[in-house]
Amino acid sequence: MRRWWMAAVPALILGLLMSPADAAAAAPGDGNLAVNATATASYTSPWESIAAIKDDIDPAQSNDTVNPRWGTWPQTGAQWAELTWAQPQALRSAQVYFFDDNGGVRVPASWRLQYWNGSAYADVTGASGYPTAVNAYNRVTFTGVTTTRLRVLLQSGAGSVGLLEVKVYATESPGEGGGGTGWSPPANLVTPLNQVWQHVESTYNPGPSAFRNYGWDQVMANGGSINYCVRWDSSAPVSATLRDQIHASLARQFKKWMDVMAGHNGWPYANVPVKVVGWAVRDRATLQWSDSSVDVYVNDIRENAPQCAQPCGRFFNQNGQYPNCPGGLARHYDMSLWLTAGMSGGAGGDWGQRIGSEYYVNNLNADNIHILLHEMGHSFGLDDFYDWTPTGVGGFLMKAGSASQITEFDKWMFRDWWRHLKSRYGL
Incomplete structure (x- = not known):
């Protein structure tokens, strides 16, 4: 009763392995490792920027018209955005914020995370799920991997695809289990x-x-x-x-x-x-x-x-x-x-x-x-x-x-x- 006014992972080791703690320490702020990576993509619309996905700017909404974003219009089908580090990173979770202008760029029909295992890309294992919510970070935790590359692979649905931000962590994403920083509720909430x-x-x-x-x-x-x-x-x-x-x-x-x-x-x-x-x-x-x-x-x-x-x-x-x-x-x-x-x-x-x-x-x-x-x-x-x-x-x-x-x-x-x-x- 409310009464207000009453008185009264398995990991493939590639070169020098950084521990999760060392990896987090190498990143600013809340430990987002994406900011230290180089971003590349399968395709980028000439007026968009792939670097936008790791600029550590939290979007106000999926149709963000103020901050830089990555989009693939008019390309459709399977598209990817990739983060590459100079040294191997121990990774455990990621957050993805989709670009959706309710027009030519829409949330993907599906997506998944892949890591470079030294010879090929492989899907991360133990993924907690791949939600596709708008106006929110979509979080996924997975069995830890150590790698120099992490890729967001998106399959287009109603339009081309795009991303506003990708965050990657050595531990469970901030916001999991009562910890973390920023506002990143689960997509279903x-x-x-x-x-x-x-x-x-x-x-x-x-x-x-x-x-x-x-x-x-x-x-x-x-x-x-x-x-x-x-x-x-x-x-x-x-x-x-x-x-x-x-x-x-x-x-x-x-x-x-x-x-x-x-x-x-x-x-x-x-x-x-x-x-x-x-x-x-x-x-x-x-x-x-x-x-x-x-x-x-x-x-x-x-x-x-x-x-x-x-x-x-x-x-x-x-x-x-x-x-x-x-x-x-x-x-x-x-x-x-x-x-x-x-x-x-x-x-x-x-x-x-x-x-x-x-x-x-x-x-x-x-x-x-x-x-x-x-x-x-x-x-x-x-x-x-x-x-x-x-x-x-x-x-x-x-x-x-x-x-x-x-x-x-x-x-x-x-x-x-x-x-x-x-x-x-x-x-």
């Missing part, structure tokens, strides 16, 4: 991701640029950390051991979302620590510890539940200043973990997450506390999907009840928010 973002912009007008208390804002304001206060809306006792277990499980679940971003698209933090700075209860005797590791707030009731001090809460001080917080900035809290006895389901927003206390305690050691993960998604802006499902995707965490963990689609929706918000932080 491009359409549903666009649908989701259009829905965000149309439903939550004036859009994300106007709201300044998403989880993104909180993490960035803290320089890469997040502070929580626990609202214990229950009469069940809490030992020091349980207190620490609640903290540890909260940190593990939050880390699952932060791991989605690590190394991706300029995200500046490899790790985002979670600190619990306070607990709120109705009766101090409920908390069975006497140390001062966290601040304790007693019988400060808001929304008929114990509330951590408002002067210390970011929800109540969205300018990031806490002049009346007894512990100052270091003891402020960005979100609340509101644990309510007898509650089923959950709620989440910029103020934090609310779920059942019994459910949480019974799942302290679970790999995925899926209701909490869902509500954390809301804290970073992810929407609910009660009345619609994006095209071509099935179960995913933010469609409540259809998945019990963060799926690939959830990851890319999360990254899409960062893509649209990162400029507000000068990144």
Whole structure:
């Protein structure tokens, strides 16, 4: 439930072999090895450029009329674009961005990658697939090869063929498995991701640029950390051991979302620590510890539940200043973990997450506390999907009840928010 405004390979060795790490180090930026190669082609239209495929310029769309591109009009049939290196390269994946002007040059009917094995070209093995999406990088991973030449072989379909960019990596492509740089979602997710973002912009007008208390804002304001206060809306006792277990499980679940971003698209933090700075209860005797590791707030009731001090809460001080917080900035809290006895389901927003206390305690050691993960998604802006499902995707965490963990689609929706918000932080 979303509630925003509630308070609270086998390799053939050719000459001197470079290791994958050495090969990546020889390339700039995100390790794209194509930039160090020489590009050639079966045919190039006189007004186009084969060098365009390795200029490391990310296209805005497949019909890019601004940046250089390679095209073969009016030639059709089998066409190829090739990258050649002076020294052997250990290769594991590639990304291909097709040129398609919806006229004489169209996406290919099919394509594949081939490498030079010392005497002939051979198809790479173990290819993950050869998608042909427009307006997106089409990624393929394959069984690693070491070679001096890699060729994109295209079979024309509705027109001639062309490419805007080819990127080649010594490891899995950036964007795989939560890592990498840039915006390169799997081809099959491009359409549903666009649908989701259009829905965000149309439903939550004036859009994300106007709201300044998403989880993104909180993490960035803290320089890469997040502070929580626990609202214990229950009469069940809490030992020091349980207190620490609640903290540890909260940190593990939050880390699952932060791991989605690590190394991706300029995200500046490899790790985002979670600190619990306070607990709120109705009766101090409920908390069975006497140390001062966290601040304790007693019988400060808001929304008929114990509330951590408002002067210390970011929800109540969205300018990031806490002049009346007894512990100052270091003891402020960005979100609340509101644990309510007898509650089923959950709620989440910029103020934090609310779920059942019994459910949480019974799942302290679970790999995925899926209701909490869902509500954390809301804290970073992810929407609910009660009345619609994006095209071509099935179960995913933010469609409540259809998945019990963060799926690939959830990851890319999360990254899409960062893509649209990162400029507000000068990144």
